[in-house]
Amino acid sequence: MKNVSAVPQLRQFSAVLVLLCAAFHSAAVQAEWLYREEAIMGTRCAVELWATDQRQGEAAMEAVLADMRRIDALMSTYKADSEISRVNAGAARAPVPVSAELFQLLETAQQYSALSSGAFDITYASVGYLYDYRAHKRPDSKAIAAALPSVDYRQLKLDPARRTVAFGKPGMRIDLGGIAKGYAVDRGIQILKDRGLTHAMVNAGGDTRVSGDRFGKPWVVGIRHPDRKDEVVLRIPLVDAAFSTSGDYERFFDEGGVRYHHILDPKTGLSPHEVRSVTVIASNATRTDGLTKTVFILGPKAGLEFIDSLPDADAIVIAADGKVSYSKGLQPPP
Secondary structure, three states: OOOOOHHHHHHHHHHHHHHHHHHHHHHHHHOEEEEEEEEEOOEEEEEEEEEOOHHHHHHHHHHHHHHHHHHHHHHOOOOOOOHHHHHHHHOOOOOEEOOHHHHHHHHHHHHHHHHOOOOOOHHHHHHHOOOEOOOOEOOOHHHHHHHHHHOOHHHEEEEOOOOEEEEOOOOOOOOOOOOHHHHHHHHHHHHHHHOOOOOEEEEEOOEEEEEOOOOOOOEEEEEEOOOOOOOEEEEEEEOOEEEEEEEOOOOEEEEOOEEEEOOOOOOOOOOOOOEEEEEEEEOOHHHHHHHHHHHHHHOHHHHHHHHHOOOOOEEEEEEOOOOEEEOHHHOOOO
């Protein structure tokens, strides 16, 4: 005889099984790669990540981009009300108190200045502000000569006890454009990790950091051709690493056969021309951002020798003649 008392239980079990299958299917459908980009800090910023929940993934991407907007508001020299603009306006007259975040990044910048013997120097802005690349405006030799004495990272006085910034010379200015985007990228990756998202990419212009891999495959990043923006010269596979490229094609104008670009030699106040592009690979984007500028200023030979002296970084340099050179860690075996 049929056990009729078991039928409702069987139906209940079947209903639960259907619900579980539906929930599993829904979760599987929601798990996906998400991507978002936005113009921030004067460049294209992007976030890509793997999320098992689309809403959580979208919220995480917004958190990263919101933090980039915050950093831009704090550190942009183009915003009159930014903290860095307040420093530039007053630090030559008296020490200016700053936030812990800005002070720490200024200390980091000073470390790279010391490491590079001044090739990286945020006080380059004492001359740099005289250039306007959009308007094709540049200072003449007299104006550069007058401003150059104010370019000296050793005259940037940081007081940790009072957390103040002071300029040791009149006319001094600072600009964190050579390191702030890398810092923002590192912050973005940490925001994602804190939310449990470990397969991700954060990019700000030429600065990129990847977390994890693409599920068994590396992230692949490309180095663009200096003259043809849609052409990739070289592709590099990365896992848990950072990657920055600085080129003479980012902000520039040409005049009389000479290219005036945004990377300035602190010793001359002029754009160097031995290099077209520098790419550095290391563990974090703050480091790769700062090191690309250093190599660009030093030139192909001295720049690669400098990178080879560091245990945690590699570099690729495209010289003015088109020759591509590699640091020792990237050179193919003989």
